[in-house]
Amino acid sequence: MKHNCPLCDNEAILFYKDKEAYYKCNNCLGIFEDEKDRVNLELEKKRYEMHDNNVEDKNYQKFVLPITSSILKDYNKDSKGLDFGAGEGPIVSKVLDDNGFNIVQYDPFFHINIELLDFKYDYIASCEVIEHFYQPKKEFKLLRSMLKKGSKLYCMTELYNENINFETWYYKKDPTHVFFYQKETFEYIKKEFGFSSLEIDGRLVTFSY
Numbered sequence: 011m012k013h014n015c016p017l018c019d020n021e022a023i024l025f026y027k028d029k030e031a032y033y034k035c036n037n038c039l040g041i042f043e044d045e046k047d048r049v050n051l052e053l054e055k056k057r058y059e060m061h062d063n064n065v066e067d068k069n070y071q072k073f074v075l076p077i078t079s080s081i082l083k084d085y086n087k088d089s090k091g092l093d094f095g096a097g098e099g100p101i102v103s104k105v106l107d108d109n110g111f112n113i114v115q116y117d118p119f120f121h122i123n124i125e126l127l128d129f130k131y132d133y134i135a136s137c138e139v140i141e142h143f144y145q146p147k148k149e150f151k152l153l154r155s156m157l158k159k160g161s162k163l164y165c166m167t168e169l170y171n172e173n174i175n176f177e178t179w180y181y182k183k184d185p186t187h188v189f190f191y192q193k194e195t196f197e198y199i200k201k202e203f204g205f206s207s208l209e210i211d212g213r214l215v216t217f218s219y
Contacts, residue, residue, distance in 0.1 A: 011079070013033045013038055013044070014076040014184075015033075015037065015038060015042065015143055015196070016040075016042055016146055016147060016189065017035065017038055017042075017146040017147050017148070017150075017189070017199075018038045018040070018198060018202070019147070020035055020036055020086070021035075021036060022035045022036065023032055023036065023198070025176070026176050026177065028177070029047075030043055030044060030047035030163035031043070031044040031047060031215075032044070032173060032176070032182075037198070038153055038194065038198035038199075039192045040146070040188045040189060040191060040193050040195045040198075041170060041189070041190040041192075041197075042053075042188060043188040043189070045122060045144075048144070048188055049185045049186065050158075053185070054133050054185075054186050055119050057184070057185060058097060058098060058119060058120075058186070059098060059201045062161070064099060065099045065100065065104040065189060066142060068082035069102075071101060071105055071150055072104050074101050074105065074137050074166070075103060076100055076114055076211070076212065076213060076214040077137050077164045077166055078135075079163060079211075080214065080216065081106060081111070081133055081164065082106070082109060082136060083123060084113075084133070084162065085111070085132060085133055087110045087112065089111070089112065089133060090112055090113075090114075090132050090134070090163065090169055091112065091113035091131055091133045091134065091135065092129075092131045092133075092134045092156065093113055093114065093115045093116070093137075094115060094134050094135065094136045094139065094153065095105075095117055095118075095136050095137070095138075095139030095142070096115035096116065096117045096120065096121050097117055097120060098106055098117075098119075098120045100115045100121070101137070102135045103115050113135075127152065127156065128155065130156055130157065131156055131157060131158065131202070132158055133161055133162050133164065133213050134153060134157060134161075134162075134163045134164070134165045135155070136164065136165045136166075137166045138166055138167065139163075139165070139167075140165050140167050140191070141167050141168070141188070141189055141190060142187065143189050144188060144189075146189050149170060151203065152184075153218065154201060154203045154204065154205070157166075157182050157219045158219075159219060161218075162217065162218050162219070163205075163216070163217040163218050164214065164215075165214075165216075165217075166213050166214040166215070167191060167213060167215065168181045168189065168190075168213060169190075169191055169192060169193065169196075170192050171189045171193070178206070179187075191215075196215055199217070203217075204219060205217040205219055206219060
């Protein structure tokens, strides 16, 4: 059976198979789980509810520091931001709110504010979200459409590279993680969706428009 990449539509080859099958795109080098192996939406939501969602947790706040510190440095209280995929405990919004920043939340499970997707923003934060994208092409097109000229999209995720043992990789073990990115995958996204620049600093990936 032929498997096409949900990001760039090119043909992918079998990359790893155990209980679930994963395919690697020959073009953008994205790695994605076979659609038939995904958990259903009910189990997906339950998995998210199991996360540490206490926004007062200092360790949780420290974890999102790459995104929050970058936004605090790059923008000001007059800037309008979107926390895309904010989750049950919108920690990025909490930190920015505490600093007087203006940010709103969207999440398909916990903050279903569809109307927010019709506006444009000075910055968008998407923390530990993009690895959950079933349709990354559709989602990145949407994210790009919501950015003002001169704005930034901040993403946090764990990048894959060939030095990682995929079989034992902890990031793969989360059943809601369905799409994994390599450096080349983000370079494809930058070019395909019209971003002006790309910066990768550990888990933090920043697209400028």
